[in-house]
Amino acid sequence: MSIERIEALFRELGDRAYSGEPVTQLEHALQSAALAQAAGADDALVAAALLHDIGHLVNDQGESPTERGIDDQHQFHGAHFLKPLFGRAVSEPVRLHVAAKRYLCATRPGYQAALSADSQRSLVLQGGAFTAQEVEAFGQNPHAEAAVSLRLWDDEAKVAGLKTPALADYLPLLARCAQRAAQEKQSSTVAAK
Numbered sequence: 001m002s003i004e005r006i007e008a009l010f011r012e013l014g015d016r017a018y019s020g021e022p023v024t025q026l027e028h029a030l031q032s033a034a035l036a037q038a039a040g041a042d043d044a045l046v047a048a049a050l051l052h053d054i055g056h057l058v059n060d061q062g063e064s065p066t067e068r069g070i071d072d073q074h075q076f077h078g079a080h081f082l083k084p085l086f087g088r089a090v091s092e093p094v095r096l097h098v099a100a101k102r103y104l105c106a107t108r109p110g111y112q113a114a115l116s117a118d119s120q121r122s123l124v125l126q127g128g129a130f131t132a133q134e135v136e137a138f139g140q141n142p143h144a145e146a147a148v149s150l151r152l153w154d155d156e157a158k159v160a161g162l163k164t165p166a167l168a169d170y171l172p173l174l175a176r177c178a179q180r181a182a183q184e185k186q187s188s189t190v191a192a193k
Contacts, residue, residue, distance in 0.1 A: 001085045003174050009057040010167055017063050018053075019118040022160035025056060030164040031157035036150070044089035045146050047177045049153050050170055052094045054078045067118075071125035075099075086174075087181035088143070096138075096147035097154060098126050103138045104151060105129035116158065 014026030021028065033050035041049065055078030079095035105112040106129040115123065130138060138144055
């Protein structure tokens with residue numbers, strides 16, 4: 001796992017249609033990151049916004065798997081792929097962004113009805129809106145707030161032709177996140193000795 005591998009995934013599969021939306025996988029990623037930056041998110045959350053759907057590329061099920069009744073569980077594949085390089089600050093919002101959709105469907109009036117057709121289709125495959133017990137458990141997760149923010153940017157990041165920074169513009173930010181994660185891992189290793 002490396003930043004170069006991320007670049008290669010977007011180069012190889014980034015121009016694939018984003019599940020029936022009017023954007024590509026790369027356009028969706030860049031729009032999500034731009035929305036996170038505009039909201040003043042920290043580097044880790046901007047990286048998570050950029051990379052939240054990388055699981056679609058890592059676990060390649062082709063275009064629009066939900067139309068074939070497939071839940072590719074991209075949130076788990078993406079988090080597993082990202083955690084070794086970026087740590088939990090990036091991987092946990094990625095892992096939880098589908099749960100955040102289910103949470104918002106249960107807690108925000110009108111949210112579910114406003115989802116795109118593909119998001120509604122995937123919601124069914126992902127288990128539907130949370131129960132009251134699931135809402136409570138999700139709310140206790142320390143990364144829940146970041147995951148909800150990420151989910152809301154995800155929902156907005158489907159605008160055809162929107163101008164955004166390029167992937168190359170985010171590479172220094174990804175490098176900072178990777179360096180910070182490596183330093184935290186080293187510090188925790190030293191502290192454990």
